[in-house]
Amino acid sequence: METLQHLLLLLHLLGWAIVFGGTLVTLRDTRLPKGALHGILTALVTGILMVGLASASDELRDPNNVKVAVKLVVALVVTGLVVYGTRRPEKVTRGLLGAVLGLTVVNVAIAVLWR
Numbered sequence: 828m829e830t831l832q833h834l835l836l837l838l839h840l841l842g843w844a845i846v847f848g849g850t851l852v853t854l855r856d857t858r859l860p861k862g863a864l865h866g867i868l869t870a871l872v873t874g875i876l877m878v879g880l881a882s883a884s885d886e887l888r889d890p891n892n893v894k895v896a897v898k899l900v901v902a903l904v905v906t907g908l909v910v911y912g913t914r915r916p917e918k919v920t921r922g923l924l925g926a927v928l929g930l931t932v933v934n935v936a937i938a939v940l941w942r
């Protein structure tokens with residue numbers, strides 16, 4: 828069970844790293860990177876699966892539901908921005924890309940600093 832949780836965490840970290848790294852690279856071109864949608868959906872789905880697994884298992888520590896709820900809201904906003912930017916590439920601005928980057932950093936900070 829713990830191994831599965833660690834594998835999900837690995838995919839979770841790769842998911843948002845794709846969004847962050849890719850968006851940083853395409854910031855100057857004012858466009859979203861190709862893998863952004865896959866990346867944020869990977870982070871979202873693996874995050875939800877980890878919460879489900881930890882809640883259902885006796886071995887794993889129960890998740891902090893308030894922290895997870897805040898992360899979920901932030902991740903849903905990022906997902907909304909990425910879906911919008913993917914569907915309407917002509918509407919992508921530096922502001923939208925900055926919001927994607929900033930909110931991803933906010934979620935990393937919440938994940939690491941909220942104990």
Ligand code: HEM
Nearest residue numbers: 843870871874875877878895898899902931934935938939
């Ligand atoms: C942009 C979106 C997200 C980012 C940048 C992000 C970032 C991170 C980071 C850096 C960690 C490692 C922290 C550690 O293990 O100390 C982590 C772990 C975790 N994340 Fe996320 N996350 C995001 C979205 C989500 C969502 C939507 C959920 C669930 C609804 C979620 C649930 C979890 C869980 C359960 C862990 C395992 C470690 C723990 O209990 O804190 N994450 N996340």
